[in-house]
Amino acid sequence: MTVRSVTRAGLHRSCLLGLVISMSACRQPAPAPQDDGGVNLTVRPVANTIANIPPQCFTRTQDAGSKAVQNPCYVCHAEAPEPNYQSQPELQLAYAFPQVHAGSTTHNDWSNLFIDRGRQIAAITDDDTLSYVRGDNYRNQAGAIELTERLKNVPAHWDVNGNGSWDGYVPDAQFRFDAQGYDRTAGGKMTGWRAFVYYPFPGAFMPTNGAFDDVLIRLPEVFRQDRDGKPSETVYTTNLAIVESLITRRNTPITATDETALGVDLDKDGVLGTATQVTFDWAPLEKRYMHYVGQASTAQDAGQVHLAAGLFPEGTEFLHSVRYLDLDATGVVVAAPRMKELRYSRKRRWLTYSDLYSQSLKDIKEADLNPDRPEQYLGDPERGLISPLGWAYQGYIEDARGRLRPQTQEESQFCVGCHSGLSATEDGAFAFPRKINRGNNHGWEYWGSRPFRQLPDPLRTDGQTEFRSYLLANQAGDEFRANAEVRQRFFDENGAPRAAAFATLATDLESLMLPSPERALLLNKAYWLVVREQSFAKGRDPVISPSDNVLRDVDMDQPTGIVTPLPAPRLGAP
Numbered sequence: 001m002t003v004r005s006v007t008r009a010g011l012h013r014s015c016l017l018g019l020v021i022s023m024s025a026c027r028q029p030a031p032a033p034q035d036d037g038g039v040n041l042t043v044r045p046v047a048n049t050i051a052n053i054p055p056q057c058f059t060r061t062q063d064a065g066s067k068a069v070q071n072p073c074y075v076c077h078a079e080a081p082e083p084n085y086q087s088q089p090e091l092q093l094a095y096a097f098p099q100v101h102a103g104s105t106t107h108n109d110w111s112n113l114f115i116d117r118g119r120q121i122a123a124i125t126d127d128d129t130l131s132y133v134r135g136d137n138y139r140n141q142a143g144a145i146e147l148t149e150r151l152k153n154v155p156a157h158w159d160v161n162g163n164g165s166w167d168g169y170v171p172d173a174q175f176r177f178d179a180q181g182y183d184r185t186a187g188g189k190m191t192g193w194r195a196f197v198y199y200p201f202p203g204a205f206m207p208t209n210g211a212f213d214d215v216l217i218r219l220p221e222v223f224r225q226d227r228d229g230k231p232s233e234t235v236y237t238t239n240l241a242i243v244e245s246l247i248t249r250r251n252t253p254i255t256a257t258d259e260t261a262l263g264v265d266l267d268k269d270g271v272l273g274t275a276t277q278v279t280f281d282w283a284p285l286e287k288r289y290m291h292y293v294g295q296a297s298t299a300q301d302a303g304q305v306h307l308a309a310g311l312f313p314e315g316t317e318f319l320h321s322v323r324y325l326d327l328d329a330t331g332v333v334v335a336a337p338r339m340k341e342l343r344y345s346r347k348r349r350w351l352t353y354s355d356l357y358s359q360s361l362k363d364i365k366e367a368d369l370n371p372d373r374p375e376q377y378l379g380d381p382e383r384g385l386i387s388p389l390g391w392a393y394q395g396y397i398e399d400a401r402g403r404l405r406p407q408t409q410e411e412s413q414f415c416v417g418c419h420s421g422l423s424a425t426e427d428g429a430f431a432f433p434r435k436i437n438r439g440n441n442h443g444w445e446y447w448g449s450r451p452f453r454q455l456p457d458p459l460r461t462d463g464q465t466e467f468r469s470y471l472l473a474n475q476a477g478d479e480f481r482a483n484a485e486v487r488q489r490f491f492d493e494n495g496a497p498r499a500a501a502f503a504t505l506a507t508d509l510e511s512l513m514l515p516s517p518e519r520a521l522l523l524n525k526a527y528w529l530v531v532r533e534q535s536f537a538k539g540r541d542p543v544i545s546p547s548d549n550v551l552r553d554v555d556m557d558q559p560t561g562i563v564t565p566l567p568a569p570r571l572g573a574p
Contacts, residue, residue: 039399041159062561073092086423129521135338181446197447203470219313238254247310257274263293322342393415393416407536453508473566527540527542
C-alpha cells in the first residue's frame with residue numbers, strides 16, 4: 001500500500017482500518033506542559049486489590065429464572081499448549097477468587113456495571129457524541145503526537161521516580177502505513193512498527209460491544225538489519241514471518257524470498273533457493289531448529305537473542321489502540337479517530353520453557369499457601385507493571401477532557417492480569433496468535449473500511465468454527481449477556497438458533513461484529529460518562545443499562561453451574 005493519509009472518514013477501524021492514519025480531523029489544542037489531568041501517579045493506592053480479575057469473571061453463568069447455563073468462560077480458561085502452563089479448565093466450574101473481604105464472600109468492586117445511567121445517556125445528543133469521537137486526541141493542531149509533546153516536560157505528578165523525565169514508553173507510532181503494513185514517518189522512514197489484521201477475541205473486544213481496536217508489533221533493531229548491520233526491509237519482513245510461524249506453530253506463506261542472500265533455509269527443503277513459506281519445524285530434542293536472518297541470526301548464534309515455539313524474542317513490543325465507534329457517510333459503524341486507550345507492552349527478558357514451568361509451580365504453591373492473598377505485581381505506572389512472563393505493561397487512557405494520560409497503578413493492574421495468567425494467550429499475547437494470513441501482503445496491513453465484510457468464521461483445530469461455537473456456548477455475544485441485538489439477531493424468543501443468521505455468519509463476520517448505529521451511539525455515550533467521571537477503577541465497560549447477569553457478591557468456590565469444561569482449540573485448519 002502506498003503511503004497515504006487518512007481523513008476522518010477514513011481512519012475507521014472500519015472506515016479505515018487499513019489506510020494510513022494521519023488523524024488530522026477535529027484536533028484539540030495542545031495543553032499546558034505541566035497539566036497532569038488531575039492524576040497523581042506518585043501516590044499509588046489500590047482500592048480494588050483484585051483489579052487484575054476482570055468484571056467478566058463475575059458473570060452469572062446460570063440464569064436466575066430458567067437455571068439454564070451458559071459458558072463464556074472457556075475462551076479464557078481451558079487447556080493450553082506449552083510453554084503456556086496456565087491450563088485452567090477448572091475455572092469454568094467455580095468462582096475461585098481470593099477471599100480479600102471479610103468472611104467467605106468476595107465483593108464485586110466493578111460497581112459501574114450496576115449504575116443506571118439511562119437519564120444521563122439520554123441527555124447526550126447524537127451530534128455531540130459524533131463530534132467528540134471524531135476528535136483527534138493523538139495529534140495536536142500542529143500535527144505532533146500530543147502526548148509525546150507533553151511528556152517532554154513531564155508533569156511532576158507523573159514522575160514516579162522523581163528524575164525529571166518520563167521513563168516509560170513515549171508514543172512514536174505515526175499511524176501512517178504502507179501497503180505492507182509498515183508504519184512510516186512523513187518522510188518515508190520506517191518506525192519499526194508494523195500493523196497486522198487478526199480475528200477479534202470472542203466477547204467484550206468485538207466491536208459490537210463498544211470498541212474497535214488495532215495492534216502493531218515491533219521487533220528490536222537487530223531484527224531489522226542485515227548481517228552487515230545495515231537496515232533491511234527484506235530481513236525485517238522475513239524475521240517477522242519467522243516469529244509468526246513460531247507463535248502460530250504453522251507454516252507461514254511469504255513473498256518469494258532469496259534464501260541464498262539470507263543464508264537460511266526458510267522452507268526446510270534442504271537447499272538454498274527461493275522460498276515461498278517459512279516452514280515450522282522446531283523440535284530441539286530431535287535436533288530440528290529454526291533460525292532468524294540477518295544480524296538477528298548472528299545474535300542468536302551468540303546467545304544474545306533466543307528462539308522457541310510459542311515465544312516472542314526478547315525486546316518484542318506491541319502497541320494497541322482502543323477506539324470509539326463512528327459512522328461513515330452510509331451509516332455503517334466504523335472505527336473513530338478518538339482513542340479510548342493506547343496500550344503498550346515490551347518483553348523485558350527471555351524465559352525458557354523450564355523457567356515458565358517453574359514460575360507456574362511457584363504460582364500454584366503461592367495460591368495453596370496464601371489463598372486469600374491478591375496477586376502482587378512489580379513495577380510502577382511510569383515504567384509499567386511487570387508480569388510473571390517477563391513483560392512490562394503500560395497504558396494511557398483518557399482524562400476528563402478526553403486527552404490521553406498515563407494509567408494509575410490500579411488501572412494498569414486491570415490490564416496486566418489478563419496478559420499474565422490465561423490459557424488463551426501465547427506468551428501473554430491475544431491478537432498476534434490470531435493473525436489473519438491473507439492476500440499479497442499476507443495480512444500485514446492496517447484495517448480497511450469494512451474489515452469483517454465477507455470474512456468467514458475461522459476454523460479451529462477441532463474443525464468447528466470459532467464464533468458460531470462461542471454464540472452457541474454462551475447464548476449471547478458478550479460475557480454479560482447484555483447485548484440484546486446479538487441475541488435477537490442469532491436466537492429466537494425461545495433461545496433457538498436462527499439458521500439463516502448462522503448461515504450468514506459462516507461467510508460474513510460483519511453480521512456479528514458490527515452493532516447498529518443506534519447501539520453504537522449508546523455505547524459511546526455510556527463510555528463517555530465514565531471518562532467524565534474518571535471512574536475507570538470501578539469498571540471501563542460501556543454499560544447501557546445495569547447488568548443483570550453479573551454477581552455482586554461471590555461465595556468462596558461458588559459453583560458456576562457448568563458441569564463439563566469446554567475446550568478452547570486454537571485457530572487453524574484441523
